[in-house]
Amino acid sequence: MAPQPTSRKIATTARRVLAQEGSDAVTMRRIAGEVGITAMAVYRHYPNRAGLLNVLADEGFAELAEQLQRARLSGSTEKKLEKLMNIFLDYSLENPRLFELMFLEPREGARQFPGDFRAGLSPTANPTANVLQDGMTSDVLREDDVWEIVFEMGALLQGLIMLYLGGRMSLSEKEFRGLCRRSFTRYLHGIYK
DSSP states (O other), X not given: OOOOOXXXXXXXXXXXXXXXXXXXXXXXXXXXXXXXXXXXXXXXXXXSHHHHHHHHHHHHHHHHHHHHHHOOOOSSHHHHHHHHHHHHHHHHHHSHHHXXXXXXXXXXXXXXXXXXXXXXXXXXXXXXXXXXXXXXXXXXXXXXXXXXXXHHHHHHHHHHHHHHHTTOOOOOHHHHHHHHHHHHHHHHHTTBO
């Protein structure tokens, strides 16, 4: 097996530190020390701390998008959307600090609603938009603004996840997943015909 390039070692180490301690712990000096290089050497690969964190967030979005796009969706509109929600939920609970970085922390180049979404530039939102559009086309869902619904559904789920990760719910993971499913179902039934 070929040795990893230094840029990959830096990113891998930064991701481990992020997962264990959160984004505040990801400093150029800390990562350099753990990789065994000088802090200045890190800057040859990443322009600054924000650039390194951006790479980690982008990798997270790529992983989540790949899982969503590989999903085998079948059944009703509701079943398809629930499958996508569960993938999103699984990813957030498996990678809580990365998820916070991806969706909570301001960062340069982050996709913005509505323009980037309407342009199809959000690979993590596009699968949900496709299912919703199919539901509207097949007359299961009321005709409405697909992208606003995608954004609202994402905000509902992300808000619940952030409250859970922040320790604001005294629920087991199983109970939390049940709450997400019920909340999602209540929202979805509000847009049925």
